[in-house]
Amino acid sequence: MSVRVRFAPSPTGFMHVGNARTALFNYLFAKHNNGTFVLRIEDTDTERHSEEAVKVIYKALKWMRLDWDEGPEKGGEYGPYRQSERKEIYEKYINILKEKGLVYECFCTKEELDAMRQEQLAKGLPPRYTGKCRHLTKEEKEKLRAEGRKPVLRFKVPTDRTVTWKDLVKGSIAINSEQLGGDFVIVRSNGMPVYNFVVVIDDALMKITHVIRGEDHISNTPKQILLYEALGFEIPKFAHLPMILGEDRSKLSKRHGSTSVAEFKEKGYLPEAFTNFLALLGWYPKDGKEILSMNELIERFDIKDVNSSPAIFNFEKLNWMNKEYIKSYDSKELTKLIIPYLEEAGYKIEKFNFNWLTKVVEATRDYLTVLSEAPKYMETFLKDEFEIEEGALNFMNEERLEVVKHFAEKVSQLEELNAETFKKAVKETGKELKAKGKNLFMPIRIALTGKMKGVELDILVSLLGKKRVLKRLHHAISEIERRMS
Template sequence: MSVRVRFAPSPTGFMHVGNARTALFNYLFARHHGGKFVLRIEDTDVERHNEEAVKVIYEALRWMGLNWDEGPDVGGPYSPYRQSERLDIYREFIDKLKEKGLVYECFCTQEELDRMRKEQLERGEPPRYTGKCRNLTEEEKERLRAEGRKPVLRFKVPEDRVVKFNDLIKGEIEISSRQLGGDFVIVRSNGMPVYNFVVVVDDALMKITHVIRGEDHISNTPKQILLYEALGFEPPQFAHLPMILGPDRSKLSKRHGSTSVREFREKGYLPEAFVNFLALLGWYPKDGKEILSMDELIEKFDIKEVNSAPAVFDTTKLNWMNQVYIRNYPIDKLTDLIIPYLEKAGFDLSQFDREWLEKVVEVTREYFTVLSDAPTYMEVFLKDDFEVEPQAKEFISEDPNRLKVIELFLEKLENLEGELSSDSFKRLVKEVGKELGVKGKNLFMPIRIGLTGRMSGVELPVLVELLGKERVLRRLKNSLSKIK
């Protein structure tokens, strides 16, 4: 049997971490088995539909490297892949249920339903639709229509039926039909079919073999199985992924920080690191290796090894993983990704050549956690007219010799013949130390302050070699004028 899975988001908000993990696990499962990964847009909720969110879904999946085989923009043998374009198909299957006598019109108002629910709760019963409209006569229906009531269509849930299914992650699950809340709605009063109905029709017609989704859908599964049976379809296999929790073990939400894929992208997480991290939310390779390329994830991924317990979103681990990827990323690609952050921070990069910029990225990248850190650590290479930090000025003022170190170093540099290299820099510093009788912090810190205005940063020989003699001279004169 050829594996076919689908990622079917509702474009009512933005691509959340939970959606992204669901998409990834479907993709890995499909690729591991040489199957098809289908993208379907579930946009029947007209009131909450957001077309901008559709673009965000495409953008997020492409950024993560999850390319779909079939979908709204690429087509496929089971198109259309947007539910709003499949309404005629759904009507055909609604008619089939009507012919079989498995559905009926319900005219209950929201107020009546609320009252029904309230009374049940007061009696200590779980809320469920009582079937009040199940046996209405045609005359009663006509009278209710005359009142201006628009009916919904409800599916008749069989009494005392136990729905069983084998979940690939959770194992054997049994749910009594009495726990389903009574006869459920499959078509709204505005004529629009609802999720539980359309998803069954779509998955059946698109030959979906495995439905991999969040465990919040477990309660929907028995309703869908009843609909598969009613329509004469073979249900797919189900796998319900564990919830993703924040570090405090409550459901992951905005208060834990970023939760949308776009936010992680904008902060400067590399897609490879983000995907690698998501893959380990609920699944772990047998060999314990954590840094895994997409090809390795595809090769090793096994849905049966997914843990049924909730997964904790650990930002510290994501940061560590991103640092590992940044340090090993091809320098040309990394520079391409960093340039927009530098431009946004206001740096004019036209004055620097590309080869030089790549060298700066190379010597600073070990300090980055995310790409948006780049302006902070690269500023020292890009900006000659800097302010001297207050604590640095204070350090210089504590000992007259410290100012003399900067002045003597400047004098020796002005007399240096040829270019300034790492070796000639070390030689000049040694001469300054010898002549003034200073060493250690009292020698190197004043020079660092003279060159950067700061008391910490990259190694000075690396800095001066990349800056060159003219820029070092300019910096020393600039900082001396500000210290004095």
């Protein structure tokens, strides 16, 4: 049987990195085994559902280049791929369980269930449903209905049964049915079936061979196995991925920094770097190579190599990896990705030639950790009128200002300003004014950038050209003179 896996998120409004890692591992497993990657939207929670939240999922997967083979927007022979559109399918299997006598109506109110729970806790017992409604007579049910009570449907959990499975990540797991909290609900009082029931139906009918998900689902697995057995479905193989923790070893949350895919995208992490980094959370290639393309990840990925211990989300490593990707990214593609950040910073991009802008990106890319930093580092090239930093102004004196004026005169006499003629003009200025070291180079840098450090000046002037360089020099001279007067 060919491998079929699924990513089945609930649309909650954002895609957490844990969900993104689950999607990625499913995708890598499918592609490594020439299988099928299915996307299914679990949108039965009508109170929290919104179409905007569904779009967030699509955008995140597309940004990460995780293209699903079947699912919404794609179709497939096992659809529909949204649970809200599969209610009739679920009804059929609810009736099968009713016919087999494996479910029953439970009329207990929230207050009664809370009281049951508190009594058990007071006795030092783990909370579980006692089966109070398991043996209600027809008359008792009618009486409760007459009171206006709407029942849930509970599945009868067999007593003293140990449910076992060989987890592809965690190894052999055995959970006794006494630990499952009693007979569990499969249909809510509003008629909406719950997660543990619908996920079994969907996975079985969509021929899912491997269920790869977070380890927080381990407690759901025995309940689902019991339902697979009750309905006569083939049980898939399970793989429960380790938790993702912050560097303080607590569950990754907002206080550690960004946690949603959209936030990483907005900050300017490259999708290739983000995906590469996520792949190394709980899995590591045998050859130790860390910078891996999607094809290399697919080729190397083996679910058996996934570590069962928690994975630590190291922002420093992500930043290093993103920096490495930025350095090697195609210049023109990188420029296209950077332009929105420049526009957001207020630059009128249409003023600049795209090829010129690409050269500016090439000159500054090594400074970038994330793309959102681009306006800060590219400002030197884009803005001719700038404020001179306080420390730079304090550095200037009459002699150093004379260096700038003399250099400006040299530039004005040049036919063409490029890296070579710039160096010559600086050298001549130094020789004629007997200025050297920082007394020569620093005043020119300050006059051209307003800062005491930054990009190589020969690269800057060759990209600015004579006209813009002179404009900056004259602007700086008047600004420094005004300050010194």
